[in-house]
Every structure is written in C-alpha cells, then in structure tokens.
Amino acid sequence: MLKIYAMQSSGNSYKVRLLLARLGLPFQLIDVDLLRGENRTPDFLMKNPEGRVPLLELPGGRYLPESNAILFYLADGTPLLPNDPLGRAETLRWMFFEQHSVDSSIGLARFWLKLVRGGRDLRTHDIDRWMEEGYAALGVMERHLARRPFIVDGTLSIADLALYAHTHVAQEGDFDLATFPHVRAWLARVAAQPGHVAMDWRPEYAAPRADSA
Numbered sequence: 001m002l003k004i005y006a007m008q009s010s011g012n013s014y015k016v017r018l019l020l021a022r023l024g025l026p027f028q029l030i031d032v033d034l035l036r037g038e039n040r041t042p043d044f045l046m047k048n049p050e051g052r053v054p055l056l057e058l059p060g061g062r063y064l065p066e067s068n069a070i071l072f073y074l075a076d077g078t079p080l081l082p083n084d085p086l087g088r089a090e091t092l093r094w095m096f097f098e099q100h101s102v103d104s105s106i107g108l109a110r111f112w113l114k115l116v117r118g119g120r121d122l123r124t125h126d127i128d129r130w131m132e133e134g135y136a137a138l139g140v141m142e143r144h145l146a147r148r149p150f151i152v153d154g155t156l157s158i159a160d161l162a163l164y165a166h167t168h169v170a171q172e173g174d175f176d177l178a179t180f181p182h183v184r185a186w187l188a189r190v191a192a193q194p195g196h197v198a199m200d201w202r203p204e205y206a207a208p209r210a211d212s213a
Contacts, residue, residue, distance in 0.1 A: 002027040003057035005047070007034050009115055011107050011166040012067035013054040014199045018161050019071055021203075022195035023078060029203055035116065068095045071158040080158050090152045094159035097140070098166070105134035107166040109173030130173070138180050141167070145182040149189055156193055164190045169199065 004020070004027050006013035020027050032038045032053050039051045048055045048065045056064040056073070064070055072095070075081035082088050109130040112119035120127070141163065144151070151159040168187050170177060177184050190196070 001059070003030060004028070005030045005032045005044070005055040005057070006053050007032055008200070008202070010034070010053060011110070011169065011199075012103065015067045015161055015165040016054045016056070016070050016074075017201065017203075018165065018197060019074055019080070019158060021197040021201065022080070022161075022193070023074065024195065025074070027203060068099060068158075068162055071095070071162060075158045080156065080161070082153060082157065087153055091157050091159045094151050095162050097137075098159075098162045101133065101137040101140070102163060102166050105130045105137060106170050106173055106175060109134060109175070110166070110169055111173075113174055114172040127174075131175075134170070134173070134175055138167075138170070138175070138177070138183060141186075142180045142182050145186045150186070156190065160186075160190050165199075 002020070002025065004013075004016055006016065006029060008031065017029070032044065032055075034053065038044065039048075039053060045051055047057070047063050050065060052065060054065075054067050054070060056070045058064065064073060072081065072092070082091060109127070112123045112126070116122070148154050150156050151163060164187065167183065168191070
C-alpha cells in the first residue's frame with residue numbers, strides 16, 4: 001500500500017490526498033508536523049534529505065518527494081493527466097506556475113500568517129511582496145479562466161488540483177478573491193467534481209506519527 005508522509009494543514013500535502021481520494025486509491029497517512037520539527041529527525045531525513053512533505057513511499061521502499069512530482073506520477077495513465085505531449089506539457093507548465101508563483105506567495109503567506117504562531121511579526125518584511133506576487137498570480141489565473149472551465153483542455157487535471165490546494169484557502173493568507181469572479185467560479189467547479197474531499201479529510205487508516213513510527 002502507498003504511504004504518504006504529510007502535514008494535514010499543508011496545501012502541498014493536501015494536493016496529494018485530494019488526488020488519491022479522486023482516484024480511489026488506498027493509502028496510509030503518516031502525520032509529520034513541520035511546526036514541531038518532525039521533518040528534521042534523522043529517521044525522516046533518511047527518507048527525504050530535504051526534510052519536506054509530502055513524501056510518497058512506494059511499495060518496495062522507494063521514496064518520491066515534491067508534491068507536483070507525486071501528482072504527475074500518480075496521475076499517469078488516468079484522465080487527470082493528458083496523454084498527448086502538448087497536453088502533458090501544458091499541465092506541467094501550470095504546475096510550474098503553481099510552484100513559482102502561487103505556492104511562493106499565497107502558500108507562504110497562509111503558512112506564516114495562519115499556521116505559525118507569531119508568524120506575522122516574524123515575516124513582516126515579506127508580507128508586501130507576498131501580496132504583490134500573489135495578486136499578480138491570481139490575475140494570471142483570472143484571465144486564463146475567463147475563457148475555459150478548467151486549466152488545461154477544458155477538463156479537470158492535476159494542474160487544477162495543484163492550483164486549487166493553495167488558492168481555495170487564499171483568504172487565510174489575507175488575500176481577497178472578491179475581484180476574481182472567474183477564479184471563484186473555477187474553485188466551485190473543482191469542488192463539485194466527483195471524489196472531491198476537503199482539506200481536513202483523512203483516510204480511514206492513519207499510521208502512527210512519523211516520530212513514533
């Protein structure tokens with residue numbers, strides 16, 4: 001069975017749970033709390049030297065880090081990843097955009113302003129940059145989604161799941177989506193698709209915490 005090392009409130013970890021739920025794949029969830037430093041233990045660093053979550057453990061003991069790499073691997077051969085080269089390239093294009101424009105602004109703002117105690121004071125000098133870059137990313141998505149229901153080829157793909165994970169909780173990082181109607185409509189479409197689960201969803205089986213496994 002697949003194992004996922006993840007932090008429940010992490011947008012990047014949520015992407016993987018969301019995909020697995022949509023595909024109906026069974027998996028074991030192992031909690032790793034970054035705020036308690038559970039990703040920096042010697043045991044976890046042996047699994048992923050970067051000390052980041054999510055981390056996918058495959059049968060046979062191989063590990064795959066990086067949320068979007070995990071999405072691409074798991075979605076291969078499913079309707080959530082196009083078969084044609086251009087469609088796959090477009091999917092990757094938007095997943096790259098998610099990492100360098102959305103996760104790095106909206107995702108970071110939410111992490112520090114919502115999840116880290118005293119994070120607003122610790123990262124005051126970064127907030128203006130996060131706001132500027134995050135709203136710019138939302139503007140790109142708004143213009144793109146004005147002409148199509150989903151990010152790639154008009155059908156749901158892992159590009160949508162990757163972008164949805166951080167964007168649907170953007171308000172927790174002080175972003176206001178009121179002026180982005182196409183983004184809001186897209187969020188609703190993604191959430192209405194069969195197999196959708198919320199960020200607080202957990203599978204029936206959850207393994208012991210990573211620091212006690």
